[in-house]
Amino acid sequence: MILKNIKLSNIRSYRSQSIDFPDGSLLLSGDIGAGKSTILLAAEFALFGIMKGDLSGENLLRYGSDEGSVELKFDVDGKEVIIKRNLKRAKDSTKQESGFIIVDGKKDDGTHIELKARILDLLGYPKELVSKSKSLVYRYTVYTPQEQMKHIIFSDREERLNILRGVFGIDRYKRVVENTSIILKTMKERSKELEGRVFGIEEKNRQLIFQKTELEKAGKRLGEIRPKLCSAAKLVEDRNRLLAEKEKGMENLRQLKKELEISSMKLNDKVSLSEKNRKEQEILEKQAFETSERISGLDVRTARSLERIEQSIKENDARIKSILQQRSGFSESKKHLERRVKELEKSIEESAEHSMNLELKEKELLELKKKTEAKDRLKRYAEELEHGINDISKKLNELEALRKNSESIMKNILSMQTCPMCTRPVEKEHKHDITAREQENIRRSLESAKLLENQLNEKKEGLKDIKKSIEEVFESEKRAEKLGAEAGSLKKTLDGMAEKKKELARSEQELVSSTEKLLALQKEDVDKISRELEDEKSLLKRLQEKNHLEEILGEKEARKKELVMMQEEIKKDIGDINNARIMLYDKLKAAGDAETSYLNAKKGCDEAKENMKLLQIEEKGIATQEDGISGMIKILEKEINEKLLAKQRLERTRQVQDWLENQFLNVVAVIEKNVMYKIQAQFRELFQQWFKALVEDEALMVSLDESFTPIVQQDGYEASLDGLSGGEKTAVALAYRLSLNKVINSIVGTIKTKDLIILDEPTDGFSSEQLDKVRDVIEDLGMKQVIIVSHEPKVESFVNTVLRIGKSGHVSSVGG
Known part of the structure; x- marks a missing residue:
């Protein structure tokens, strides 16, 4: 992998900057805080994204900016790769946005996770690093920040070993031991559970034997009772046949009693109806006499008919209503016109004020x-x-x-x-x-x-x-x-x-007309017409009452004739019912012995059924007991089989548990120890070699113990790291850094970052002679691209290219 170019937009102190990386050795020079390390961190962000605890979006995005981005161009394995990642400030945090990657001109968009997976594949890094927040391989082969290098050297033994296990890719052995411990804990819990299942197997066997004995006893009792049940069933069948024969005679007797009961009910109904009709006749005679007396007392002398009187009432009533309505209408019209005239007069008076x-x-x-x-x-x-x-x-x-x-x-x-x-x-x-x-x-x-x-x-x-x-x-x-x-x-x-003046004139004329009409209506004699109307209504009421009473009297006379005829028919029906009852009494007397014979037969049948029912209940109880015992035997056999199976599993679990504890864990520990020993030997040799190249003092020697802790010896005696000078401490850190790079590159053969190394302030505290040694170290590395971050002026003399980083007004920039 060779870096070619990086473009920064709103990243820390950079607003917009493009930087080219030439092959060979390159020095990033500038004052403290100028922005040198920002370039390296931005390159790491472009490759792997935000790293929790080390490289946050909040620290990368320029203060006051809402968005930022890094675009990195590099060559790897003969391919040109361009990757771009974006940052965006949210309400409470700064998040990674989707970006893109271009490989040999082919562009693919992706999330930050997808981009990281592509980069790990291109660089040949282990795929399991996708789910991890840090890329230890990159951090300890290509670019290790100065403070992080000091941390691994001066940290405690266990922390250092855990870091190096992750770097060398052999932390899997520790995970195997941890996972085995978890499995053993689970197996121990499983063993306790199986022991609980196996417990009580002897008691279950004793219960099984007892239940089988009880099952045999129940079978014998069923064999004894079933013949008795057959005999009882035959007896019930015979007595049911006899009862059926007696049932026919009993049915004839019940029918005769039913007919007698019905005839008694009919006779009572006819007698009740005759008495009711007699009472109604007496009431009708009295009501007819009273109605005739009321008709005689009504005064209805008149020559006019009922229809003529009704027509006269309607005409007089309509005339009175018409006169009253006209009076009310003209009175209201007069009042309305008087109010309107006053309103119009007032409105005309106000018009002069409106004009002004x-x-x-x-x-x-x-x-x-x-x-x-x-x-x-x-x-x-x-x-x-x-x-x-x-x-x-x-x-x-x-x-x-x-x-x-x-x-x-x-x-x-x-x-x-x-x-x-x-x-x-x-x-x-x-x-x-x-x-x-x-x-x-x-x-x-x-x-x-x-x-x-x-x-x-x-x-x-x-x-x-x-x-x-x-x-x-x-x-x-x-x-x-x-x-x-x-x-x-x-x-x-x-x-x-x-218009209102015209309306006033019309309203005054209408008022005069309404007053004249109202005076004419008031001359009509409404009271006289009302008295005539009341007399006619009274006469009409008396005529209507007489007609109604005459209708009622006619209806009562007709009902009296109807009741006389009904009484004659009832008398004839009562005679017929009495003759039929005499015949039914004679038949009942002849059938009197059938009921006694039926009751004896029914009693014998009920006794036989009760005996059979008792035998059936006894048989069902024994059969239910037999089924319960059989079910218990099945349950016991199932539980015993499960306990035997659990016993076999318990023995197998204990065997595996013993193998893991006494054999497997020991083998894993030996393998890890051997692997670490080989790495430690190679590491120690390289560490001593690089330190010797940087420090010529023959009395000062370094080595590594089994936990990869640097050991310093001066004049044959062990010395403390804290007792070394600043330049000697830097030499220890640089030698450790270079050794780590070589060991990782040799162990992880698939990685494609072997041609690149970035050294962060590798000469801090070096003397002029030691700085000359760094020139030889760079040449011995033999890498295609070496990037050095330093503010030592002498370093400029032995690198191929120098990039000067400056800062003005809180904005960093790069010059030649």
């Missing part, structure tokens, strides 16, 4: 229209002032941000004792220069802000006056609209005044 008001309103309306003509000119002027105020406010905000940034820089540089990247002391002269520069920036910002604030206040005052004038214009428009409506209403009122 109309002249005043039209004059005021003309003056208001003149005021509203300046509205558009005032609006344009107000908009110009608002734009000016917004522009000045933006400039003031920018000046305030620059002032705060300068104060932050002064605060940070004054409190800084050592450089966070190279750990060198920060000189006072450097602090003074930066402080003086930022103070001058603050002074210029404050002066500019003061001038802008004066301009802002002037424009705000002007805008306030303009808005007041506009509000006055708006009020004039509203007043003009109201006056226009009022003037229009007054014009319509004056236009209708002539």
